[in-house]
Amino acid sequence: MAQVIQSDTAVEATDPRILRSRRMLMDALIKLLNEKEFEDISVQEIADAATLNRATFYLHYPDKNALLQAMTAARFRELIARRGLSFTDCDGALRAIALGVCDYLSETTGCPSQLTKMPLEGSIIPAVEGMFREGASKHEARPAVDSEMLGTAAAWAMFGAARRWLQTPGRVSAEEMAGQIEAMVKPILMSGAV
Structure with a gap:
């Protein structure tokens, strides 16, 4: 019997936990952009506003610019x-x-x-x-x-x-x-x- 293996990209596109974390990070960035300049926002502040830890941020995005581009x-x-x-x-x-x-x-x-x-x-x-x-x-x-x-x-x-x-x-x-x-x-x- 052949086993079907999903690619990482396909899993990322459909895994509700991944989608939820990314949405929370994007929403946090939007909230922070209403309060301060993009250059003055840190990854830690984004993670805190999303109620996620910094390591979770880096699982999804290499930096805040990548998050802005994804958003x-x-x-x-x-x-x-x-x-x-x-x-x-x-x-x-x-x-x-x-x-x-x-x-x-x-x-x-x-x-x-x-x-x-x-x-x-x-x-x-x-x-x-x-x-x-x-x-x-x-x-x-x-x-x-x-x-x-x-x-x-x-x-x-x-x-x-x-x-x-x-x-x-x-x-x-x-x-x-x-x-x-x-x-x-x-x-x-x-x-x-x-």
């Missing part, structure tokens, strides 16, 4: 899910990610916390790059093309366009901007496809 990625995916966007094909995924970036920036700007003062590119760019890496893994790339570099260029282009959109008075809707971003970023990503 951003989770919030970003929640925004995409809230809009009911699906990744049925590459075009749908690209538009959904662009809309997610627009939503993320506009909602974060409206936050009454010091999140609005943080350099958001440090947390949102890695989340978008990860989504592009995930998508690129499903396609064959041209020889000598660095698909990670393409993903980075596309992520920065998407973030930059969305940030400019947010700063534009009388701007178009997020949906319309997502279409414009898709049209600009798609050629970057397609330049590496076979």
Whole structure:
């Protein structure tokens, strides 16, 4: 009889204890961000606010920046899910990610916390790059093309366009901007496809 063994990643994605601890750490960071600057928050303070010990923090994240990135990625995916966007094909995924970036920036700007003062590119760019890496893994790339570099260029282009959109008075809707971003970023990503 064959035995099925789950990978560590699959267990992490479904184990309620792991999910609960990560959620508690993210909630603690959000609470602390409403009280003080990110640079002034220690790992110990995050662990204490989450009612977890410091060792538990380090089981999940190497540092507070990794926690911030994970929190951003989770919030970003929640925004995409809230809009009911699906990744049925590459075009749908690209538009959904662009809309997610627009939503993320506009909602974060409206936050009454010091999140609005943080350099958001440090947390949102890695989340978008990860989504592009995930998508690129499903396609064959041209020889000598660095698909990670393409993903980075596309992520920065998407973030930059969305940030400019947010700063534009009388701007178009997020949906319309997502279409414009898709049209600009798609050629970057397609330049590496076979």
